[in-house]
Amino acid sequence: MSAIKLRSIGKSYGTTSVLQRIDLDIRSGEFLTLVGPSGCGKSTLLRILAGLEVPSSGEVEIGGMPVTDVRPANRNLAMVFQSYALYPHLTIAQNMMTPLRLRDLSTAERLPFVGPMLGRVKYQQIQQQVQETAKVLRIEALLDRKPGQLSGGQRQRAALGRAMVRKPVAFLMDEPLSNLDAALRIHMRSELAELHRSLQATFVYVTHDQAEALTMSDRMAVMMDGNILQLGAPDEVYNDPQDIRVAEFVGAPKINLLAGNLDSDGHARCGEVVLSRVTASRASEKVSIGLRPEHLALCAASEPGCLSGRVVHKENLGADIYLHVAIDDGLHRMVVRTTPQEGVSVSLGSDVSFHRLHGQAMVFGADGKRIQLADAMSSQVPEVA
Numbered sequence: 001m002s003a004i005k006l007r008s009i010g011k012s013y014g015t016t017s018v019l020q021r022i023d024l025d026i027r028s029g030e031f032l033t034l035v036g037p038s039g040c041g042k043s044t045l046l047r048i049l050a051g052l053e054v055p056s057s058g059e060v061e062i063g064g065m066p067v068t069d070v071r072p073a074n075r076n077l078a079m080v081f082q083s084y085a086l087y088p089h090l091t092i093a094q095n096m097m098t099p100l101r102l103r104d105l106s107t108a109e110r111l112p113f114v115g116p117m118l119g120r121v122k123y124q125q126i127q128q129q130v131q132e133t134a135k136v137l138r139i140e141a142l143l144d145r146k147p148g149q150l151s152g153g154q155r156q157r158a159a160l161g162r163a164m165v166r167k168p169v170a171f172l173m174d175e176p177l178s179n180l181d182a183a184l185r186i187h188m189r190s191e192l193a194e195l196h197r198s199l200q201a202t203f204v205y206v207t208h209d210q211a212e213a214l215t216m217s218d219r220m221a222v223m224m225d226g227n228i229l230q231l232g233a234p235d236e237v238y239n240d241p242q243d244i245r246v247a248e249f250v251g252a253p254k255i256n257l258l259a260g261n262l263d264s265d266g267h268a269r270c271g272e273v274v275l276s277r278v279t280a281s282r283a284s285e286k287v288s289i290g291l292r293p294e295h296l297a298l299c300a301a302s303e304p305g306c307l308s309g310r311v312v313h314k315e316n317l318g319a320d321i322y323l324h325v326a327i328d329d330g331l332h333r334m335v336v337r338t339t340p341q342e343g344v345s346v347s348l349g350s351d352v353s354f355h356r357l358h359g360q361a362m363v364f365g366a367d368g369k370r371i372q373l374a375d376a377m378s379s380q381v382p383e384v385a
């Protein structure tokens, strides 16, 4: 079931179009990430969903109800900001109580001293909700501290806790990890993903970091230039990108792209290299052949159809070593993943040869769209390169 529907959402500032007819169904309970480079419109889309920005066209629906004209406070969504927006002078418990006090207590019940006496039962309920939420987030021991006395990760959980007590339809998060240092960011990825699993709540998460999207999401929507280019599970987007811009954006190190042509037999050729056979209907079209670093492997120079070049850089990540190899007399560079055992003996400046692992290649047309390989035929041609 869809928790949230965005229908033909467009947004322009003056003559600048920022979002172009976006359609998106966000499923109840899923972790959906809006990911894309800076300026692609992901924050604007999230803000429209939250009601903080008015769309130029289109409709927003939450829980089956149109909300395009409903104020942010009445949409029952919780926005978790990058800065956490916790009140610095209040304890974590008081911070978490605030949204419930505002929602559940009358003006008289909010007064100091007499308020708690007037609304005794409600106060007890609020305290109980805060305790329960703190338990889920494992911040019970921090409830009496002020935000300044917490680490970045703890502040993050406290901010989530304040959002959670209202039991919103969905949590909206705009780059919530960007203020944290690199190690904590990576740690918080697994925390957030675990938290999502235990809460089974709907998370809509904005990031420019493809690694965050790949590691946490149930589905990711890759945005560019105000459009969603592809929506799918992380492994689907990574392994089966439908657009060359998605293939380039998702994955680190980046996918290798070779410029080639389709020949009259429908083979994708790059120089003397026949990579694969694709549908023959677009013969002579210029294409790009995409090979991810892990789809290449070192081989002997004598192997037919392999690529060769000089190692110009070695990136040692511990578990993997990436070799940057200059091919075509230094005109192009390709990145090849090797194991530490293989890579350690390869020295900078040495010549290496490599080939494609079986069945691994993507072909993109001149328009950037993926051209599917005719699988039945592709095995008849030499294994790359």
Ligand SMILES: Nc1ncnc2c1ncn2[C@@H]1O[C@H](COP(=O)(O)OP(=O)(O)OP(=O)(O)O)[C@@H](O)[C@H]1O
Pocket (backbone or CB within 6 Å): 013, 018, 036, 037, 038, 039, 040, 041, 042, 043, 044, 045, 208
């Ligand atoms: N109030 C505004 N007036 C004019 N242009 C705006 C306004 N807000 C955003 N934009 C423009 O809209 C485009 C999309 O902005 P948005 O903040 O949604 O991008 P983003 O993908 O979230 O980028 P980032 O990751 O840098 O935050 C940008 O080019 C931005 O300059």
